[in-house]
Amino acid sequence: MAKDIVAGIFCCVGTLFFIIGTTGLLRMPDLFTRLHPSTKCDTLGACSVIVGMAVHNGWSWDLLKLAFIVCFLLLSSATCGHAIGRSALRRNIPYWKKKEANEDGHGA
Amino acid sequence: MKKVAALLFISALAVLLLYVVASMPPMGDPDNPTATHVIPRYLERAEEETHTVNVVTGVILNYRGYDTMGEVTVIFCALAAVLAVLGRERRGVIHGFVDRSEVPASVIVKTMVRFMVPFIILFSVYTILHGETSPGGGFQGGAVIGGSMIIFTTIFGLYESSRRIPLKVRAPLEGAAVMGFFLVGSLGLVGGGNFLTYAWPRVAQGLHPSLVVWLTVLVEVGIGLGGAMVLTSILFAMIREEEEIAPAS
């Protein structure tokens, strides 16, 4: 029972991170600020959902698979964020300035 | 005018199809014609007859293996069609592609790809070899290998990756799937079976059942290798640039 509660909490936290991340992706004004919620929160959200699943599952060989998934997720998500950000920087994609945002209301 | 006609045609087709779907037997009903005719035998006896735990693999490679042979030929045909339109690199000429991306990949990305690709290939080998016991098989594994080659090529460029899988490896292996089927199919003739007999009657006559498993795995490996090579060749043909960078020494 306690296991279920802990697992539930982890999963809820993960989902919350996803919601925040997606909101950020939609609301943030430019590419660089959008990168921030989408990569960071997705990684954290997915990882805590997986931790929740691991807790729910208990000790078994499946834990190893979950651990691998977490590993690859951390690595690939970070690398993707890095690659996107770096190429955007090198291609001189303009930064967000506060004034422009005010002009069209929502910023994006 | 054209748009209206197209819209009318599409909506007529949609109404027709929805009408058919509505009058089709209900989904999941155990009395369906589909559930009572051929399927029960597949579900009940596939493991005993085809020696594959995964019934799907048993059906696509054994009961309906001839269809799958046709499907892998379709895949090969797709490659031939791409090469017919785009042309193919020729022997003795090193081809490259002009790197159009303004940003070269950084060390971090390169290291990560070099680290990940072996794992991806390991996973796909697992998928291919366990096709007869768990979901997956040659098609899926082959596609994953192809995907890993796409990642490698986008980061390191055509020159590097075609050095690792040169034409002389790809050319004979592109048809590995069809060859595997043909080989196993012809082996079926040994001992009086029909084409594509995976030795089931021979097992009944006292041969060891692991033979069937080995033949199934052989076909799976053929499909996986062939699919991977076809995808790689399609990718190379698509990103290859017309100008030939350097003649062979």
Add this chain to the structure above:
Amino acid sequence: MGAWRHFPIFMITVPLLGAVLLPFLGYVREKWVPYASLLPLGTSALLGVLLIGRIPSGGYLSYHMGGWEPPFGIEIRLDYVGLFLMLVVCGITTLALVYSRRYIEKEVSGGRRTAYYVLYLLMSGAMLGFVATGDIFNLFVFMEILALSSYALVAITGNRNAVRAAFKYILMGAPSSIMVLLAIGFLYSVTGTLNMVDLAGRIAESGFTEVLIVSYILLVVGFGVKAALFPLHMWLPDAHSIAPSPISALLSGLLVEVCAFALVRITLSVFTMRASDLVMGTADAVGVAAAAAVLYGGIMAILQKDLKMMIAYSTVSHIGYIFLGLTAFTAEGLTGAMYHMLDHGLAKACLFLCAGNFIYLKGYRRIEDLKGAWGQMPWTCFAFALASLSVIGIPPTAGFISKWYLILGNVEGGKWLYAAVLLAGSILAAVYCLRVIYYMFFQAGKEGAWEEYWHDAPPAMLLPVWVLSLATLFFGVFSFLIIPSLLKAAAYLL
């Protein structure tokens, strides 16, 4: 039961195997590819010839793939008519392949030549499998190989027109494939089987009439596009006239007919008895479309200025002939349609290869350019004339025999109007063929254009043309060798 019962499956798979082995040969010794690609097709033809006489005209050969009995496994079901068509396929593909080498060297650039032969073998093998299979999903699989390879072969020269024609072909062909797939899915959902014979029995018992009707309509439309039945023929003239000539010969002489044959097989052996009302209703519609095709194709062929375009429209007209024979639902009509598949295949392949000879040597595509061609390329011109006679239906040629049976079948079925349309189609054919012959033989050429030097096409390109044109004559004179068996087989099918 000797080893011969394995022959059909090897007739199908050997060309496919040959196709997958060719890329490696193309890598090692590119020059050998044209010769090596003859080997698998020759093997198929040989196996087919060895099968002659093994299959009785009222019976069939059933081959269970993998040893699984029919509804569970896939069955190859080869009756007399099927074997007949397989032999036609083997013969014409081998001849057009012999023709290909010189023509392709000129038209297709180096990096693509191996792909040409690979696709050619795939297409031939798929046609053989398409004709022989007794499983409706297997039919679809082979149709996909056939369609995919033919799209690519139309586009293989790589120039703008070819790519555009191929794209038009894909735009028509891909939806038709989806329609056939949907129809097969619907049929499976109400019967639970994919084997054609089993389907016939299950359809007779099935209570889902609406699903059956829609799936039949989808099948007719789907195969109708592939067979270029009149209102769905838009892709044909472009694709058939722009493709390299040997491919035109294959597309026009075989592919459309094989697709028509598949529709017939589904009509006669899947939707039997119970569904006969439905089939009859659709057959009437198909009959009207076919009659329209005969007239439309003929008239359009007369209006063309481009030689290959004219031959392509003639194909539209002749597809109408074949369907008119089929919709008569009499043994004579069916025999006429089958025999027309043979002689139209031979004659059309011959015409396209002749047109290919003109293009290869002189680059002439327009009909007007052929004035006085006889003085320069007599062998090609004679073959062209002979094949034209068969297209018109002049007595000693095979075209006469098939048209005779087609008209007989329609009269017997009480369809006088269609018989009249068939005759009118012959007159139209006479107009467009004789015009070309008149230009070739009786008109003086432009000054200097044809008078430069005497040289006909190389032997490797003349031989297939002559074999094909003599074959139309042979099958006209010796039709009694085949017709009685075909009649018997047709009566058995009905």
Add this chain to the structure above:
Amino acid sequence: MKMGTALNLVLILLLLTTALLAVTARDLLAAVVVFSVYSLIMALMWQRLQAPDLALTEAAVGAGVTTVLFVITIFKTRRREEE
């Protein structure tokens, strides 16, 4: 309504939306990206219809390989659909 049905409905709605978007998008690159999303949802659908083999294929081929091939094709030709 059961959870499973609700999830199915959401998936079907997403499937329809992505399919329509993929067809109507003028920017071909956007169409390809949406199409890849469509494939991913389709893979989920296959999994829910208890066809894991198909789900694997769809995820690898539909969402992975074809997307890249489409993107390559777009960069070799024009990005915008003509009006």
